[in-house]
Amino acid sequence: MTSGFLTQYGGQVATLTIEHLWLTGAAMLFATLIAVPCGIGLTRRPRWAKPVIGLANVLQTIPSLAMFGFLLPLPWLGDRAARIAILALTAYALLPILRNTYAGIRAIDPTLLEVAQALGLTDGQRLLKVELPLAASFIFAGLRTATVTCIGIATIAAAVGAGGLGELIFRGVASVDNRLVLAGAIPAALLALAADTALGLLERWFMVPHARELSR
Amino acid sequence: MKPAIELRGLSFAVPPGRLLLDNISLALGEGSTTAILGRSGSGKTTLLRTVNRLVEPTSGEVLVLGERVANVSPISLRRRIGYVIQETGLFPHFNLERNVGLVLEAMGRGRSERIRRSHDLLNTVGLAAETFAQRFPHQLSGGQRQRAGLARALAANPDILLMDEPFGALDPLTRAEMQDMLKDLLGRMKKTVLLVTHDLDEALFLADRIVLLRDGKLMADLSPQEFVDSREPEIEAYIRAFHRIGAEASGASARQAEMRR
Numbered sequence: 001m002t003s004g005f006l007t008q009y010g011g012q013v014a015t016l017t018i019e020h021l022w023l024t025g026a027a028m029l030f031a032t033l034i035a036v037p038c039g040i041g042l043t044r045r046p047r048w049a050k051p052v053i054g055l056a057n058v059l060q061t062i063p064s065l066a067m068f069g070f071l072l073p074l075p076w077l078g079d080r081a082a083r084i085a086i087l088a089l090t091a092y093a094l095l096p097i098l099r100n101t102y103a104g105i106r107a108i109d110p111t112l113l114e115v116a117q118a119l120g121l122t123d124g125q126r127l128l129k130v131e132l133p134l135a136a137s138f139i140f141a142g143l144r145t146a147t148v149t150c151i152g153i154a155t156i157a158a159a160v161g162a163g164g165l166g167e168l169i170f171r172g173v174a175s176v177d178n179r180l181v182l183a184g185a186i187p188a189a190l191l192a193l194a195a196d197t198a199l200g201l202l203e204r205w206f207m208v209p210h211a212r213e214l215s216r
Numbered sequence: 217m218k219p220a221i222e223l224r225g226l227s228f229a230v231p232p233g234r235l236l237l238d239n240i241s242l243a244l245g246e247g248s249t250t251a252i253l254g255r256s257g258s259g260k261t262t263l264l265r266t267v268n269r270l271v272e273p274t275s276g277e278v279l280v281l282g283e284r285v286a287n288v289s290p291i292s293l294r295r296r297i298g299y300v301i302q303e304t305g306l307f308p309h310f311n312l313e314r315n316v317g318l319v320l321e322a323m324g325r326g327r328s329e330r331i332r333r334s335h336d337l338l339n340t341v342g343l344a345a346e347t348f349a350q351r352f353p354h355q356l357s358g359g360q361r362q363r364a365g366l367a368r369a370l371a372a373n374p375d376i377l378l379m380d381e382p383f384g385a386l387d388p389l390t391r392a393e394m395q396d397m398l399k400d401l402l403g404r405m406k407k408t409v410l411l412v413t414h415d416l417d418e419a420l421f422l423a424d425r426i427v428l429l430r431d432g433k434l435m436a437d438l439s440p441q442e443f444v445d446s447r448e449p450e451i452e453a454y455i456r457a458f459h460r461i462g463a464e465a466s467g468a469s470a471r472q473a474e475m476r477r
Contacts, residue, residue, distance in 0.1 A: 115305030118270060119368075120294035121322050129318070133309050 009183055013168065017187050020164035023082065023157060024150045024195075027089030031146060035094045036139065039101025040127065049102055056095040064088065064153045068160045085154065085162035092153055093146035097139070104138025105131050140203035144196050151192040155184065165191075218282070219243035220376060220408035221267055226276035228262055228432075236262045237273065238432040244425070246375075249402060249409040251419035253454065254429035260412040263429065264378050267410065268297045281375065295319055298369030298377040298407075302384045304361045306353040312338060312364050313349040319371045337367035342397060359390040366398070370405075379411045383418065395421055416458040420444070428454065 035056075042049045062070075071077055071084040078084065108131060116126045132139075158166030165184040172180030221244040228237040236259045244250050252260045265271040266278050269290045278285045285293055306315050314321070316337055317330035335345035341363040353361055362382060369377055382398075383391040399422055402409060413419050419426050419440070426443045428436040428451060435450050436443065443451060 111301070111303050111305050112307060114270070115299070115301070115307075118268060118294055118299040119319050119322065120291050121318075122291055125322050129321075130307060 016165050023085050023154050023164055026086045027150055030090040031093030035097035036101050039098045042102045043105045056098050059091045060095045064156045081160045081162035085157035089150045093150050096145040097142040100138045100142025104135030108134045136206050144199045147195045148192045155188055220246040222279040224277050226273050229274045235432050240434050247406045249423045250425045251411045251423035252427045258429040259432040264412050268294045295372050296374050298374040300365050300369045300379045300382045302381045304365035308353055311350050311352050316368045337370055341367045358386055377407050377409045
């Protein structure tokens with residue numbers, strides 16, 4: 001029977017997994033492109049940090065089902081469910097990335113930043129050669145948290161017809177078929193674990209050598 | 217001798233109207249070493265930092281090699297001035313080769329030139345390049361880190377070195393070694409050095425001029441001999457405070473310094 005279930009739904013699980021991955025990946029890409037530069041900007045204007053991080057915090061508190069519902073009637077966005085899903089997921093991913101980018105750069109020993117200045121590094125050189133490498137482990141931690149959160153929340157995107165593994169879960173709940181629920185939930189959980197592991201490996205690769213050595 | 221660094225009527229005020237530097241004028245000859253003494257908060261570090269524009273004075277001006285620093289871009293100015301601080305500020309994510317070559321990297325010099333120069337300098341400061349070039353700062357002792365910090369300050373072959381208590385965190389033996397090395401190095405390279413220190417012996421040993429600051433004011437600008445012989449109450453008090461054991465020690469310390477010269 002299990003093998004029958006697999007032959008019946010296997011192809012669908014694979015398609016929906018890819019869809020799930022695409023929704024999450026696109027949202028993570030947008031969130032990173034917004035939140036990392038914003039986080040860097042906030043370290044230059046720390047007075048803005050509280051209101052901006054506060055705003056990201058508020059976005060985070062909106063229940064995900066409500067968020068999808070709010071976005072549904074909007075023009076253009078509402079035409080395609082995937083657009084809504086990606087926008088909502090981007091909003092949820094902002095906070096951890098933004099907060100960690102900001103905190104990671106602020107945590108750098110001010111002496112090092114002063115030395116970078118005294119050596120005659122330009123602002124861009126200081127950012128690329130000193131600040132980002134030293135804050136990398138913080139930023140990666142934010143990316144990992146955001147990715148895992150997004151993969152979880154993306155299951156709810158099925159409620160507005162955006163697809164993804166949530167579709168199996170919703171169908172399973174509606175038809176009281178636990179096998180369908182699990183067929184959606186297990187791949188989603190595995191996806192989250194795999195993404196977290198992959199980012200962890202990427203982080204190690206990026207990690208500054210002294211930290212790599214210390215964590216050995 | 218043409219001054220390498222000239223301060224003219226330099227003042228620096230912080231908001232509630234407190235003067236950290238109060239109308240200071242000084243001219244430091246090319247190739248000279250000047251030690252700035254004074255208690256904490258007397259403005260020593262602030263004075264040093266006006267030279268590479270880490271601090272912009274409220275009034276007065278700073279000239280480096282005859283040029284007003286206010287007219288020079290801070291980036292190119294700083295690349296021409298070596299800077300050494302107590303905690304060394306070596307970048308923990310770079311090995312020594314990269315740390316030492318960083319100024320050249322920022323200036324866009326090629327990789328082979330950077331490596332050659334940083335290896336030369338590591339050898340010069342007593343860190344054999346084949347052993348130390350690939351090491352990271354956390355793998356070094358305090359004295360070794362300080363040597364690497366000095367090598368980095370010399371990377372772009374600056375005419376001027378600013379040193380802010382460079383050996384303050386070292387044990388007395390390592391400190392004496394570092395002082396000997398620096399003296400030897402300065403004897404071979406012609407650098408104008410501005411050295412902030414708390415250590416009177418260090419000032420007497422390394423400097424050919426001693427400047428004493430109090431509350432942002434210039435109290436003395438003397439040769440080492442004049443300094444120890446001075447009957448100025450301010451200077452006598454400073455020397456006495458440094459050598460608590462026996463008032464005659466001030467003379468002894470000058471003799472010691474002379475002997476090490």
